[in-house]
Amino acid sequence: MTIIIGIDGLEYEYVKEFGCKDLMQKSFGKTNIEEYEEPRTIVLWSSFLAGQNLEEKIVAMGNEKMWDFALKPEETFFKHFESFKAVDVPGYNYGREQHVLEREMLKKFFAEEITVEEFDKPVFDYHRKLKEQFFEDLEKDYDLLFYYFNAADVLGHLSFGMKSKMKLIYQDMNDIAAKAAAKGEPMLILSDHGMKSVGRYGDHQEGYGFWSNSLGKDLGNPKITELAEFVANEMK
Ligand SMILES: [Zn+2]
Secondary structure, three states: OEEEEEEOOOOHHHHHHOOOHHHHOOEEEEEEOOOOOOOOHHHHHHHHHHOOOOHHHHHOOOOOHHHHOOOOHHHOHHHHOOOEEEEOOOOOOOOHHHHHHHHHHHHHHHOOOOOHHHHHHHHHHHHHHHHHHHHHHHOOOOOEEEEEEOHHHHHHHHHOOOHHHHHHHHHHHHHHHHHHHOOOOOEEEEEOOEEEEEOOEEEEEOOEEEEEEOOOOOOOOOEHHHHHHHHHHHOO
16 A cells, blocks of 8 residues: 655654654655745645646636646546545545635634634644544555645644644654554655744745655655656555
């Protein structure tokens, strides 16, 4: 079974600073996303899935509509796998309801209608549920298992500058990676873009994302679109 853990907004520098060994795996580095006008989540994951830059096409849909963009399996590298399960992956089967809720809560926070704790709670609850489901699926028999986690990004938007809090979130992601690594299967960990602090808050980092793999293969500074081929050809 090939395992992919997609982690939104996982910052390379924090992974190193917090010593998250299981996120780094045997080989890790930065992707190169400099060709994108903006580090948009939906654009980057879709481009990864399709193995081509879909920025122009998705941005043309407009800010609200672009989150509905969804590729068919035959338009992605999933077609190279006989059986696969992809959970919550932007550009394929993103769980819209949860993410609409998160964006509404972000607006409420900045309108001073809710506190950071009230913002965080449903994000943590959703994350916990997803994590349990992932651990169950690790015991099943798919050719490809791809889980996407967005807590590092969503919580990071309000707290990226608060290192001790972010460290706990990164350690939790590290624990998830450790449990998956224990299966001894080929595994890719990928992030669409990094994060940078803006005071206590956070915003998407331009220019790079994060990759690591269990094979010890040094991918250098790959474009996110080069990784579909790597998964299909070298990670089975
Ligand atoms: Zn993102």
